[in-house]
Amino acid sequence: ETSCVAKALDFFRLIVLDPIIEAGGNPIQEHTHENNKYRYMVSWKVLSQMSDGSKDAGSTRGEAGALKAALKKVLDDAGNDQLQLSRPILRELRRVIVYSLDLDESIVSMSLFEDAISAQRTGAWCLLDALTECSTDKSFSIEKAVKASSIDTSFLTLSWKKLHSLSESTDMPSNYVTSIAGTSRACLRVIAKLGSFVPISESKQSAQSLKTTLSSFDLTPDLIGAGISALVSLSKRVCDVDTPASMRMTCSILIHEIYENCEEVLDQFISNRVVYGNASNIERVIFTVGDLSMIGFSSDEDGTNKMKDIHASDSDPIRGLHERPSKHLIHLIQTMLPPSILLNGPSGGTKLTPPSIR
Incomplete structure (x- = not known):
């Protein structure tokens, strides 16, 4: 009442x-x-x-x-x-x-x-x-x-x-x-x-530190999405005097650099190399890929307005960016969907996919 x-x-x-x-x-x-x-x-x-x-x-x-x-x-x-x-x-x-x-x-x-x-x-x-x-x-x-x-x-x-x-x-x-x-x-x-x-000086230091933390997969899955959003915000602040196009390019490069780290870790895992081989790191990599691919999406983008053009604006130059992972990175993630992984290392073979990853 x-x-x-x-x-x-x-x-x-x-x-x-x-x-x-x-x-x-x-x-x-x-x-x-x-x-x-x-x-x-x-x-x-x-x-x-x-x-x-x-x-x-x-x-x-x-x-x-x-x-x-x-x-x-x-x-x-x-x-x-x-x-x-x-x-x-x-x-x-x-x-x-x-x-x-x-x-x-x-x-x-x-x-x-x-x-x-x-x-x-x-x-x-x-x-x-x-x-x-x-x-x-x-x-x-x-x-x-x-x-x-x-x-x-x-x-x-x-x-x-x-x-x-x-x-x-x-x-x-x-x-x-x-x-x-x-x-x-x-x-x-x-x-x-x-x-x-x-302050821009603080933004530069924090953006670099946060990028390193995300690229090293030091954040737990529940922090990754918020961490990526914070990194984008700080990166935009660092580029505050740049044009929107330059700002988008900076964020695009940033996204793909982290994608490359994700790809390297998954390649090592599926090649049966022990570096970054534990399940928690792989889980963090997958969360990172998912959250990176969501950068640029806005809350009004859903299945009801697929034909609607989503454009950047001065207030949100990252809107509509939508940088996709490479085909190889997508393939690596899909490889871990079955109960066992077909290893592509020199010795071949398979190993069980950790349940937390699936």
Whole structure:
């Protein structure tokens, strides 16, 4: 009912958003009233429970959708005050992310995994991810909101660097692996949306690093799609002064370079050479090929409009790019569909196709 929805939104604003808005980018002080400190931490704990890394994927998707719907309604209701509402939220999100990942090196490393800091980190990325996906009937623009907030956006790529480092660290407590993975995914999705705001020097470094990571198949399948989207966004930022045609060419070359790495790894696997021979790497290669082939597709491309011309635009020069893998790469992937693989190495023979690959 309408009254129930209105009441739920009131609670969402009161419990989740208001404490963040009140902080507005300023640290909670020691002399702050205990009740306000409690309200502030409850806000992050609620958001952290709605994040990618908190539960199974099915329930999380529903909660993420509810969060976006609630944000959309709150922003719509704000009308002409949308930027005034989003400004303190973005400033506080940036401050909390910098603090909870120790990007300013102000806390002891192991403190990153204290419950309170973890909740702030997870909750902040959850809310920022939802906010970047939030388009409203009243023309809310995350791009305008970021500009109005005047935040230093270099924290986006610095956060990814820190999260990736944490995920590879043997010192990370095992019970935080899922949380860090979910936060990493949210970070990459945000970079994909806001890459145009990252300083060019940071974009160049991060794009090269991310390309190396993807080409080495170091990302798990659940991060590959977001990683590729982030790489494209950063690459577009690096080419910001170029023409759309030049930008498309840069992305096309990038895609085919990673395709070539995929082809090399699969060739080695099917030739029965042991390099990159484990199933998890092959699985990552296949996911990478699939996500690369989706670059340039837009949400309005489906079976109902096959005859519709999809053209690039100044706002999206990559739209319609659609770089396909080589015939040989497609053949290599198809080779792994049967229960056993016919090896094309000098000794011939067959070997079982790992179930996870099929």
